[in-house]
Amino acid sequence: MQAAERRVDKSKTKHEPWRDPHAEAYVRFENITKRFGDFVAVNNVSLKIFKKEIFCLLGGSGCGKSTLLRMMAGFEAPSSGAIYLDGQDMADIPPYERPVNMMFQSYALFPHMTVEKNIAFGLEQEKGLSRSEIATRVTDILDIVKLGQFAARRPHQLSGGQRQRVALARALVKRPKLLLLDEPLGALDKKLREATQFELINIQESLGVTFIVVTHDQEEAMTLASRIGVMNRGEIVQIGTPTEIYEFPMTKFVADFIGSVNMFEGQLIEDLPDRARIQSDELGGTIFVDHGISSAPSATVWAAVRPEKINILRSPPADTKENCVKGVVKEIAYMGDVSIYLVKIDTGKTVRVTLPNVERLSDDERIAWDETVWLSWHASSPVIVTQ
Amino acid sequence: MKLATARMSRAAPGRLGPVWTFLFRYGPPRWTEYVLRNWSGQRLVIAVPYLWLLVFFLVPFLIVLKISFAEFSPLGRPPYEPVFQWLEEGALQIKLLIGSYVYLFNEPLYVSSWIYSVKVALISTLLCLCLGYPMAYAIARATPTYRNVFLMLVILPFWTSFLLRVYAWIGLLKTDGVINNFLLWLGIIDEPMSMLYTSFAVYIGIVYSYLPFMILPLYSNLEKHDNTLLEAASDLGAGPIKSFMRITLPLSFPGIVAGSLLVFIPAVGEYVIPSLLGRTDQLMVAKLLSDEFFLNRDWPKASAVAIAMLMLLVVPIMIFQHFQNKELQANRR
Ligand SMILES: Nc1ncnc2c1ncn2[C@@H]1O[C@H](COP(=O)(O)OP(=O)(O)OP(=O)(O)O)[C@@H](O)[C@H]1O
Ligand SMILES: [Mg+2]
Numbered sequence: 001m002q003a004a005e006r007r008v009d010k011s012k013t014k015h016e017p018w019r020d021p022h023a024e025a026y027v028r029f030e031n032i033t034k035r036f037g038d039f040v041a042v043n044n045v046s047l048k049i050f051k052k053e054i055f056c057l058l059g060g061s062g063c064g065k066s067t068l069l070r071m072m073a074g075f076e077a078p079s080s081g082a083i084y085l086d087g088q089d090m091a092d093i094p095p096y097e098r099p100v101n102m103m104f105q106s107y108a109l110f111p112h113m114t115v116e117k118n119i120a121f122g123l124e125q126e127k128g129l130s131r132s133e134i135a136t137r138v139t140d141i142l143d144i145v146k147l148g149q150f151a152a153r154r155p156h157q158l159s160g161g162q163r164q165r166v167a168l169a170r171a172l173v174k175r176p177k178l179l180l181l182d183e184p185l186g187a188l189d190k191k192l193r194e195a196t197q198f199e200l201i202n203i204q205e206s207l208g209v210t211f212i213v214v215t216h217d218q219e220e221a222m223t224l225a226s227r228i229g230v231m232n233r234g235e236i237v238q239i240g241t242p243t244e245i246y247e248f249p250m251t252k253f254v255a256d257f258i259g260s261v262n263m264f265e266g267q268l269i270e271d272l273p274d275r276a277r278i279q280s281d282e283l284g285g286t287i288f289v290d291h292g293i294s295s296a297p298s299a300t301v302w303a304a305v306r307p308e309k310i311n312i313l314r315s316p317p318a319d320t321k322e323n324c325v326k327g328v329v330k331e332i333a334y335m336g337d338v339s340i341y342l343v344k345i346d347t348g349k350t351v352r353v354t355l356p357n358v359e360r361l362s363d364d365e366r367i368a369w370d371e372t373v374w375l376s377w378h379a380s381s382p383v384i385v386t387q
Numbered sequence: 388m389k390l391a392t393a394r395m396s397r398a399a400p401g402r403l404g405p406v407w408t409f410l411f412r413y414g415p416p417r418w419t420e421y422v423l424r425n426w427s428g429q430r431l432v433i434a435v436p437y438l439w440l441l442v443f444f445l446v447p448f449l450i451v452l453k454i455s456f457a458e459f460s461p462l463g464r465p466p467y468e469p470v471f472q473w474l475e476e477g478a479l480q481i482k483l484l485i486g487s488y489v490y491l492f493n494e495p496l497y498v499s500s501w502i503y504s505v506k507v508a509l510i511s512t513l514l515c516l517c518l519g520y521p522m523a524y525a526i527a528r529a530t531p532t533y534r535n536v537f538l539m540l541v542i543l544p545f546w547t548s549f550l551l552r553v554y555a556w557i558g559l560l561k562t563d564g565v566i567n568n569f570l571l572w573l574g575i576i577d578e579p580m581s582m583l584y585t586s587f588a589v590y591i592g593i594v595y596s597y598l599p600f601m602i603l604p605l606y607s608n609l610e611k612h613d614n615t616l617l618e619a620a621s622d623l624g625a626g627p628i629k630s631f632m633r634i635t636l637p638l639s640f641p642g643i644v645a646g647s648l649l650v651f652i653p654a655v656g657e658y659v660i661p662s663l664l665g666r667t668d669q670l671m672v673a674k675l676l677s678d679e680f681f682l683n684r685d686w687p688k689a690s691a692v693a694i695a696m697l698m699l700l701v702v703p704i705m706i707f708q709h710f711q712n713k714e715l716q717a718n719r720r
Contacts, residue, residue, distance in 0.1 A: 074621075074622075095618070104618070106613075108618065121633070122624055125629065
């Protein structure tokens with residue numbers, strides 16, 4: 001829901017430098033590879049990130065997100081490739097001289113210092129800052145993260161959420177050009193997480209910092225990101241805006257990883273510039289899409305249909321030949337705002353459908369268990385991926 | 388049980404009634420019941436070491452304390468006059484002779500050996516710290532295989548007798564010993580240095596013997612340090628030296644205190660090393676104490692030295708306790 005609002009928001013401002021081929025990238029990863037012994041943690045990653053972006057790295061556990069971030073911060077040296085920040089090669093620059101600050105997944109707060117001292121630590125390392133200046137900046141940032149009354153406490157006297165905000169404040173107070181956040185909101189409850197997500201966006205907008213955020217929570221990525229880079233096994237498999245990633249995934253992996261999806265394997269039987277047809281044994285019918293695929297004839301492809309783009313009908317629609325299948329409701333999960341239906345179609349495959357609960361229906365008006373239904377979708381709904 | 392005691396207390400007759408009642412309510416059978424009911428297993432387990440300390444530490448301490456207030460007897464050993472005595476008029480006489488203590492603080496020999504002992508212990512502790520900290524740090528930073536090897540090497544000397552190891556130093560330090568011969572052979576020195584029977588030899592002996600007691604607590608502290616804290620410090624702009632000074636050093640403070648006290652406390656009272664390697668004209672306090680016992684046979688004075696030494700050590704021990712508690716609390720987070 002909030003992800004959608006956020007997207008609407010962004011289309012108003014339309015700050016999309018990545019569409020401009022001449023725009024200067026702020027951060028540039030060039031063919032970065034990182035090996036730990038024989039194990040390749042990051043494999044040939046090339047990436048451009050622009051000023052004032054919130055770039056989210058999204059991927060499963062162990063896919064190399066943290067490693068990529070740690071190379072940016074300088075804790076880990078790439079096995080090959082180069083990292084540029086603002087046009088400058090970072091290879092020989094130690095972490096303490098990079099204009100980059102990182103917020104650690106584990107917060108890494110100094111246990112022997114108060115909240116105030118923790119935050120002031122970074123400022124004390126800068127030359128030419130007077131004590132009073134440091135004090136004002138610390139107070140200001142404490143106000144922003146709403147921790148003023150906890151200034152004198154030690155980290156172990158704080159709750160998880162408060163610690164997380166201290167870690168954030170400590171990274172922010174240095175006013176870095178680039179802020180790296182490694183799963184910054186992982187430990188927070190849903191409410192606090194959403195609140196902090198919006199706080200992050202506000203901070204980004206008011207201070208103009210560039211963010212790289214690592215997460216494996218796709219909803220968080222959708223909310224925060226100007227662009228998302230999806231990683232799998234050390235490689236970046238797709239980069240795009242949240243909408244692009246969600247609506248136009250380029251591979252089966254991306255379609256599957258972001259949100260839930262129904263995947264139908266099939267053969268391409270017709271492929272014209274403005275339409276295409278897929279014969280799918282898995283579906284037991286044909287899938288029709290209103291755009292071309294431009295793939296080899298009779299190639300094996302996959303049609304991905306999002307659960308919310310499927311309609312459930314209690315009687316067969318007028319055209320049952322294409323984009324339509326009959327099935328029996330096997331499972332219903334009421335989620336409040338939506339309901340999830342698992343429908344077993346005739347081929348034995350289970351299809352997932354979500355419907356918003358727009359009206360308050362009585363029990364006999366609702367679709368019931370074991371009811372025979374027809375599923376159908378619009379020709380623009382399926383996404384066809386070839387790998 | 389309750390019923391039975393109630394009946395019995397009611398049955399108890401006459402003037403002694405209240406006494407019986409009291410005994411039945413609070414007397415010995417009730418104690419075991421009270422202990423079994425209210426003391427958990429944990430308390431009983433803790434009670435064992437407390438009992439041990441009471442019997443084998445506190446009681447001997449009290450005996451020594453008593454002797455230290457007694458009068459020197461020409462026999463040179465107990466019995467001494469009791470401190471508390473009932474006089475015939477029904478008065479309690481307490482007789483504390485502080486002569487031994489007065490003597491202690493007035494006799495220049497004692498005062499100077501006190502000062503010397505503390506000085507030797509302090510300097511040895513500092514030397515151990517300066518040597519031990521980098522070693523502990525290196526061990527904590529080594530890969531697990533090397534770490535175990537290094538720890539083994541630190542502990543290895545304990546497998547031979549302490550006395551033997553100190554004797555070995557005589558062979559190394561004496562005028563025609565290994566070190567002098569080696570340096571002469573190299574041509575660095577023209578004539579042998581006299582190292583044995585100097586304060587230098589005492590420092591060597593103490594530092595050599597007590598270094599493991601500095602390294603081990605420091606290591607166990609440093610090994611627990613979270614490397615991401617150093618990464619965070621470096622990320623915030625602190626170079627390696629700054630990071631060490633502001634993160635590693637303060638966090639290892641409990642380890643420094645523990646190690647220093649483990650070296651300082653036994654070093655003040657060290658007997659073997661100064662006796663075998665040290666100066667003959669300047670005694671350490673433990674040697675003085677043993678001389679008082681065995682040569683002068685003056686038990687009260689020896690006891691007074693022992694008590695004074697204990698007092699000198701109690702202060703560091705209490706500091707130690709304080710910091711240990713602090714670390715425990717920090718770890719409990
Ligand atoms: N120091 C190291 N030595 C050996 N292997 C490592 C090291 N650091 C990371 N790896 C491996 O590299 C891979 C990527 O690790 P990384 O921490 O980048 O994953 P991640 O994407 O951040 O995962 P998560 O979401 O679980 O945090 C993992 O398989 C991990 O086992
Ligand atoms: Mg990670």
